Amino acid sequence: MLPKFDLTNPKACLSLLEDVTTNAKQIQDSxxxxxxSxxxxxxxxxxxxxxxxxxQSFKNNLPVVTYEDYRSYIDRVANGExxxxxxxxxxxxxxxxxxxSGGVPKLIPLTAEELEQRLLFAYLYAPLLYKYVEGLSEGKTLIxxxxxxxxxxxxxLMVRTMVTCVLKSVNQSNSFHWDTRHISPLAISTCADTTQSMYCQLLCGLLQRDHVARLGAVFASSFLKVIKFLxxxxxxxxxxxxxxxxxxxxxxxxxxxxxxxxxTAPNPELASLIEQECKKTSWEAIVGRLWPNAKxxxxxxxxxxxxxxxxxxFYGGGLPIISGSYFSSECFIGFNANPLCKPCDVSYTVNPSMAYFEFLEVEKDHQEAGHDPTKKPAVVDLVNVQIGNDYEPVVTTFFRYRMGDVLRVTGFYNNAPQFRFLGRQKVILSxxxxxxxxxxxxxAVTNAKLLLEPHNLMLVDFTSRVDSSSFPxxxxxxxxxxxxxxxxxLEPDPNVMEECCFTVEESLDSVYRKFRKHDKSIGPLEIKVVRRGAFDELxxxxxxxxxxxxxYKTPRSVTNDEALKILEAMVVSNFISRKSPSWDGGI
Structure with missing residues (x-):
């Protein structure tokens, strides 16, 4: 557990981060x-x-479980036990x-002590940002x-999302000094009407544009929805x-x-300045243009x-993009100790105080020859993971449960490992x-969308499904x-889109390419372009x-019939791969 510390003392916060990462093994054991006990x-x-x-008894006797394995206990408490x-x-x-990201919503039990730990964890990170980003502490936050x-x-018992829980808990405490840190009043951020809240948060941000030092949202997709709303x-x-x-x-x-x-009063000069920026042909660097002091x-x-x-x-125009924390509803896990690294190089350092962490080994090439599907993956402790290996985290708070994420060890910060988040363990297409x-x-999609850039096009969002209505x-x-x-x-060139289809297939693994090219048991990949706003409807x-x-995170595979109907109703064009992907004859 995180010890008590002074939230207003940056040195104390940084010292605590050093302590918990240096003494990772001792903290994990305790x-x-x-x-x-x-x-x-x-x-x-x-x-x-x-x-x-x-x-050792814990290791030998307490099973590693999934949500469905312990769901009956959650249901019993939810029903009054x-x-x-x-x-x-x-x-x-x-x-x-x-x-x-992982199926139907899960209910995660929360105690007052655990809530306090999460709030402390969230505020512990700010001094690290101030250390790396010059001038950040001189302004306010527009998250x-x-x-x-x-x-x-x-x-x-109340059921809340994590963000709702944190915001409403801050509202009940005087310890976190919301108004001294944030541009938008907490009352607006906790408004239940998302449209009115988003509008007023933007209005607050524009009215105080010169005071905004950092801005964003929990997830990149959420921030882009704000830009689209703007x-x-x-x-x-x-x-x-x-x-x-x-x-x-x-x-x-x-x-x-x-x-x-x-x-409080008319300000036509400010309105005119904002209008001039928003009326320009391109919205490239619009964030920096509207908030000139953003860091x-x-x-x-x-x-x-x-x-x-x-x-x-594109919208940031050179502003650093900081991916600060790795957390889930189940547990707050880690922080980015190098916040100014490139977005593609982000690794998270595990905070050993937040839970007991173990890791299941994940084979990178699980479909290759020699893989034994009956072999149980090894479970290793936090400090014993190996650089370059892939793992699924196992977190013990109330249960010893699998998170379903896949992480790659990239190094150590003091004695705490650093992980790159790769994605979800779950197979989404087969x-x-x-x-x-x-x-x-x-x-695969990242490789394909590069073909759009010379044509001034961007991929706003995507999802996928398997179509088994015909064979193959x-x-x-x-x-x-x-x-x-x-x-x-938005009239994409058919040749470009067909090349995108081929590039996706060419980027998938050898097993897919074998079934597609040699066995003919998989048909040509199809891209359906949907009209603007389709993913908002989803x-x-x-x-x-x-x-x-x-x-909210866009599901990368959709199986719900109602969701598929929404997407299908908004399809404006479709393209298929005209070429078969390469295959060298190996498995």
């Missing part, structure tokens, strides 16, 4: 000892350990995962946050600034009250978010016995395209099922 009398632990609380089924402390609420409406279990609403925002009056459709009391502190853009750009890096670079996971698909089945990609030139017609569908804008 974390495990605390978890086992405190929860020894829970029904779950007693069922496996029977009072034997040493590390006591928290001590799984935990020695009261569970104050359940966190709801996004449900877009776009969005909450979702809360749910409730049968027993009355593109659609800048004229309204300028009108509000010019007249000193808020739009009539902003009716939420929190937003109206929050913005009233800043929209960086903050957003997670690893894993499935990596595909948005070119668009962030027709024959080939297995295409998220990392494979993302690499084939992969289908849905692409939403955007232009670097404002209001330009997001709205998942939001209606309980996800949140702040935590």
């Amino acid at each position: 974390v495990l000892e605390a978890i086992l 405190r929860n020894a009398q829970t029904e779950y632990l007693k069922g496996f350990l029977n009072g034997q609380l040493d590390k 006591p928290s001590d089924l799984i935990c020695d402390r009261p569970i104050i609420l359940f966190l709801s995962s996004s449900g877009t 776009f946050y969005f909450v979702t409406r809360e749910g409730e279990t049968a027993s009355g 593109e659609d609403h800048w004229d309204e925002l300028c009108s509000n600034i010019s007249t000193g009056r808020l739009n009539d459709w902003i009716i939420d009391a929190q937003c109206v009250s929050g913005i009233s502190k800043f929209l 960086c853009i903050e957003a997670i750009v690893t894993g499935s978010m990596a595909q948005y890096i070119p668009m962030l670079e 027709i024959d016995t080939e297995k295409t996971n998220e990392e494979d698909l993302l690499k 089945g084939h992969y289908v990609l849905y692409w939403e395209l955007g232009s670097k030139v404002k209001d330009a017609k 997001m709205n569908f998942f939001l209606s099922r309980g996800s949140s804008v702040s935590q």
Whole structure:
């Protein structure tokens, strides 16, 4: 557990980061000892350990599980049974995962102590940014946050997304000094109406444009949605600034009250300046032009978010892109100790205080000859991972559960390992016995979209599915395209798009290429171009099922029939690969 420290003392924060990463093994051992001793009398632990609380008994007897394996315990607590089924402390609420990267939303139990640890972890990182980014501490933060409406279990326990939980917890504490750090009032960020909240957060940011030192969102995709919203609403925002009056459709009391502190008088000069920038033919570097004192853009750009890096670079116009933290609803895990590194080189240093961490070895070439599918992967401790190897993290808090992520060890910061986030372990596309996971698909699409750049086109977003309606089945990609030139017609050259199809196939592994070229058991890959706004509609569908804008990640494979109907209804053109990918005759 993180010890108490002074949030306002940068030296204390940096010293703590050094301490926890230097003493990684000792901290991990003490974390495990605390978890086992405190929860020894829970029904779950007693069922496996029977009072034997040493590390070896834990390793030998407590199973490594998935969410479905322990879901029955979650359901029992949610339905009113006591928290001590799984935990020695009261569970104050359940966190709801996004449900877009790994399936349906999961309910993750949270205690007051764990919540406090997460809040401390989030604020611990700021001094590291100040150390690396000159002038960052002289301004304020414009990070776009969005909450979702809360749910409730049968027993009355609150269900919130992680972002909603953090924001509302900050609201109940005076320790984190929100208003001294942030451009937008907390009341606006915690407005449940996403559209009104986004509009007013942007308005706050524009009215105080000279004070914005850092801006962004939790995920890259969320920040790009804000930029798109700005593109659609800048004229309204300028009108509000010019007249000193808020739009009539902003009716939420929190937003109206929050913005009233800043929209106090007409400011036609500022409105004219913003209008001049927004009316330009290209929106390249628009972030730096609208917020001239911004030092960086903050957003997670690893894993499935990596595909948005070119668009962030386009809008950012050279501003550093900082991917600061690695976290999930289950656990806050690590931080980027080198925040000014290139987005493609981001590695996260594990904070050993947050949970007990183990790692399952993942074979890089699991489909190659010689792979033994019956062999159980080795489980290694945090400090024993090997540089260059791939692992799936196993986190112990209440259970010893698999995260489903794939990480590659890139080095060590003091004695704590650093990992590059590769993607999800889950196979997302398969027709024959080939297995295409998220990392494979993302690499292939990244190679293909380079062909768009000479034509001033950008890939806004994508997803995929398997079409088995005819034989042989084939992969289908849905692409939403955007232009670097404002209001330009989106009419991609068919030859370019067919070459994109071929490049995706050529970039997939040898097993796929064998089935495609030699065995003919996989048909030509197809790209369906969807019209502007298709992925907003897809997001709205998942939001209606309980996800949140702040935590939403576009699913890289879609199997839900309703979601597929949304995409299919917005297809404007389709292209298939005219050439077969290469194959050298090997497995």
